[in-house]
Amino acid sequence: MTTRKRQDKVSWRRSIEGRRAIGYIVTFALLVPLGIAFILPFFVMLSTALKPLNQVFAFPPRLIPETVQWENFADGWYGYGYVDFTTCTWNSLKITINNIIGNLVSCTLAAYAFARLKARGKNFFFAIVLATMLLPNEALVVPQYVLFNRFGWLDTHLPLMVPPWFGWPFFIFLLRQFFLTIPEELIDAAKIDGAGHARILLQIFIPLSKPALATLAIFAFIGNWNNFFGPLLYLRTPNVQTLPVCLVQYQGAYGNTEWHLMMAVATIAVIPVLIIFIFGQRYFVEGIATSGVKR
Amino acid sequence: MFRRLTQPISPSARREERIFYLFIAPWLIGLIAFSIGPVFGMLGLSFTDWRISLDDLQFIGLDNYSKLFADPIFWTSVGNTLYIVVGRVVFGVSFALLLAILLNQKVPGIAFFRAVYYLPTVTAGVAVALVWIWIFNPRLGILNYSLKQIGIQGPDWIFSKTWVKPSLILMSMFSVGPIMIILLAGLQGVPKELYESAEIDGAGNWAKFRNVTLPMLSPVLFFVIIISVVSSFQNFTEIRVMTEGGPGESSNVLIWYLWENAFIFLQLGIAAAVAWIMFVILMVLTGIQFRVGRRWVYYEADA
Numbered sequence: 356m357t358t359r360k361r362q363d364k365v366s367w368r369r370s371i372e373g374r375r376a377i378g379y380i381v382t383f384a385l386l387v388p389l390g391i392a393f394i395l396p397f398f399v400m401l402s403t404a405l406k407p408l409n410q411v412f413a414f415p416p417r418l419i420p421e422t423v424q425w426e427n428f429a430d431g432w433y434g435y436g437y438v439d440f441t442t443c444t445w446n447s448l449k450i451t452i453n454n455i456i457g458n459l460v461s462c463t464l465a466a467y468a469f470a471r472l473k474a475r476g477k478n479f480f481f482a483i484v485l486a487t488m489l490l491p492n493e494a495l496v497v498p499q500y501v502l503f504n505r506f507g508w509l510d511t512h513l514p515l516m517v518p519p520w521f522g523w524p525f526f527i528f529l530l531r532q533f534f535l536t537i538p539e540e541l542i543d544a545a546k547i548d549g550a551g552h553a554r555i556l557l558q559i560f561i562p563l564s565k566p567a568l569a570t571l572a573i574f575a576f577i578g579n580w581n582n583f584f585g586p587l588l589y590l591r592t593p594n595v596q597t598l599p600v601c602l603v604q605y606q607g608a609y610g611n612t613e614w615h616l617m618m619a620v621a622t623i624a625v626i627p628v629l630i631i632f633i634f635g636q637r638y639f640v641e642g643i644a645t646s647g648v649k650r
Numbered sequence: 651m652f653r654r655l656t657q658p659i660s661p662s663a664r665r666e667e668r669i670f671y672l673f674i675a676p677w678l679i680g681l682i683a684f685s686i687g688p689v690f691g692m693l694g695l696s697f698t699d700w701r702i703s704l705d706d707l708q709f710i711g712l713d714n715y716s717k718l719f720a721d722p723i724f725w726t727s728v729g730n731t732l733y734i735v736v737g738r739v740v741f742g743v744s745f746a747l748l749l750a751i752l753l754n755q756k757v758p759g760i761a762f763f764r765a766v767y768y769l770p771t772v773t774a775g776v777a778v779a780l781v782w783i784w785i786f787n788p789r790l791g792i793l794n795y796s797l798k799q800i801g802i803q804g805p806d807w808i809f810s811k812t813w814v815k816p817s818l819i820l821m822s823m824f825s826v827g828p829i830m831i832i833l834l835a836g837l838q839g840v841p842k843e844l845y846e847s848a849e850i851d852g853a854g855n856w857a858k859f860r861n862v863t864l865p866m867l868s869p870v871l872f873f874v875i876i877i878s879v880v881s882s883f884q885n886f887t888e889i890r891v892m893t894e895g896g897p898g899e900s901s902n903v904l905i906w907y908l909w910e911n912a913f914i915f916l917q918l919g920i921a922a923a924v925a926w927i928m929f930v931i932l933m934v935l936t937g938i939q940f941r942v943g944r945r946w947v948y949y950e951a952d953a
Contacts, residue, residue, distance in 0.1 A: 378755065378757075379757055382752060382755045382757050383757065385752055386752055386757075386763050389749070389752070389767070390763055390766045390767070392824075393766050393767055393769060393770055393824065394766060394769070395785075395792070396770060396778060396781050396782065396785060396824070397769070397773075397781075399781055399784060399785055399792055400777070400778070400781045403781075403784065412790060415795055416790060416791070416792055416795050418792070461676040461677060461680075462677075464673040464674070464676065464677075465673060465674045465676070465677040467673060468669070468670045468671075468673035468674045469674070472666055472667075472669060472670040472673070473663065473666055473667070473670070474666065474667040474670035474671065475659075475667065477670065480674060480678070483681065484677075487681065487685055489876070489880050489932070489936065490685060490689075491880060491883045491884050491905075491928065491932065492884070493883075493884050493886055493905050493908075494883070494905070494908065494925040494928045494929065495684070495685065495688045495689065495692070495925070496912070497688075497692060497695075497908075497912050497918055497921050497922050497925060498687070498688035498689075498691045498692045498695070498922070499684060499688055500912075501691075501918075502683070502684075502687075502688070518680060518684050520676060520680075521676050521677060521679055521680020521681075521683070521684065522676055522677030522680050522681075527677060552666075552669050552673075577772050580775075581773075581774065581775035581776075583775060583776050583886070583887045583890070583891075584886050584887070587890070588913070599775055599776040599777075599887075600776075602776045602777060602780065603776055603890070603891060606780060606891070614784065617780060618780070618781065618784070621776075621777035621778075621780050621781065622777075624775075624776075624777045625773050625775075625777045625778070628772050628773055629769075629772075629773065631772075632765075632768075632769065632772045633765070636765050636768070639768075
């Protein structure tokens with residue numbers, strides 16, 4: 356009887372359903388704790404943002420605030436004349452939107468050329484696109500700073516808003532990979548109808564590439580919204596600052612005492628990115644996957 | 651290439667070529683103005699005593715470089731940079747691979763977990779760096795509190811000379827999203843037949859991973875390692891917001907050393923030399939990887 360039972364158990368473990376069940380358990384035993392770990396920083400941010408100051412430094416730390424203090428968001432936002440979050444947010448938004456459009460236009464043109472046009476020197480230039488993908492942009496700041504200084508662009512948004520109109524290697528590469536998947540027959544048919552390259556690009560490629568263009572727009576949004584290095588370098592006066600720099604100034608001025616207010620403004624700064632990510636997540640993930648596999 | 655340039659071509663091909671150059675013109679202008687120009691301009695300026703104004707530059711040869719090589723802080727920052735590069739490649743990439751394998755399992759709700767795992771990557775910025783200061787707080791932070799619950803006295807994390815670099819590596823493991831997704835796509839590209847025939851040969855899970863998954867994934871793994879080396883050089887935000895190179899010089903990395911020299915000490919000639927050394931280190935590291943890669947990366951076409 357007992358041997359029979361044990362045999363049943365062994366054969367269940369070896370059976371297809373048994374294996375699948377064990378696989379599920381092991382997978383979830385890892386997936387769930389890791390998922391909690393990934394969410395935890397947000398949770399800490401949000402819960403600190405909602406606490407009254409005396410609970411922030413309480414020990415042991417509580418993840419769920421005892422009393423919820425919604426005023427923190429308004430107090431953090433308007434509380435100090437020194438850092439004007441409303442202006443910073445507008446500046447961030449303006450720069451981000453301009454840069455998304457600039458990147459989309461310039462990268463679409465270059466990507467179409469690399470994907471679909473024949474020209475001598477094309478492979479050479481494409482190799483440069485790939486090589487510059489690996490260039491750490493931060494290391495170029497010194498000469499760029501000098502250049503923009505010469506143009507008289509310091510303390511304006513121009514050093515941040517002009518370069519995106521001149522392409523970005525990673526985006527060109529990503530879009531080119533996508534453009535290569537568009538069937539040749541469509542282009543031939545359009546050519547027979549007498550369409551030029553501008554029309555083929557506008558009427559065939561752009562409508563068919565909406566997922567790829569959406570990916571690129573999301574990337575550009577996140578990258579520009581979070582950009583800290585550029586604004587920190589080029590901007591001086593408070594009324595031209597962007598949101599990340601505002602946060603750091605806030606930290607410098609009040610950081611060691613007003614943690615709840617700082618976390619409140621940090622939460623507000625993160626929300627647009629979260630919304631964009633949640634709605635565009637599918638495109639986004641597919642877009643990155645394309646960049647790695649089709650080398 | 652140049653021989654082909656002189657070959658005669660048809661008018662329609664020439665027109666197409668003109669359109670090609672017209673379309674890549676914005677990128678090409680940007681490349682020269684914002685990348686290649688600066689790279690070589692910087693090489694020239696690294697041989698000068700450039701401080702603030704560009705008007706009366708003195709050519710001083712290799713003085714900036716010899717000054718750098720004599721500065722112990724420079725060597726500390728090279729060491730710190732390499733420490734973080736190695737840590738992020740070893741721990742970051744293997745962690746991303748683990749996550750990718752988990753996300754490749756066929757269980758319900760996997761798209762939700764994929765989004766959750768990606769989330770910290772998109773929010774990586776000043777706001778989240780501020781949260782991490784709080785998480786790493788030795789006395790009041792959630793990290794040491796959790797460790798205490800399981801009986802471990804946690805270290806001082808970013809406030810400790812020995813722990814600050816591991817802390818930064820740990821934090822960076824939360825934003826491995828892109829390489830995780832690239833690895834996941836790589837895993838999904840491994841043909842199922844290979845696993846099936848390995849199973850027929852009696853291979854267990856580990857043997858399948860070692861002999862099928864890893865070789866088939868190696869080109870993607872190679873790409874991912876190169877990306878994570880480059881991105882390890884660009885960790886300015888965390889350093890500026892969380893440590894400012896400290897405590898002491900223990901988190902002073904090259905990008906911070908460059909920033910300090912350029913915009914705090916106003917030693918722009920020296921900063922230009924630092925930038926060039928960064929390029930050289932990156933080129934050497936990439937070169938080594940291509941060298942070593944030839945031995946371990948498996949390309950199907952070669953077989």
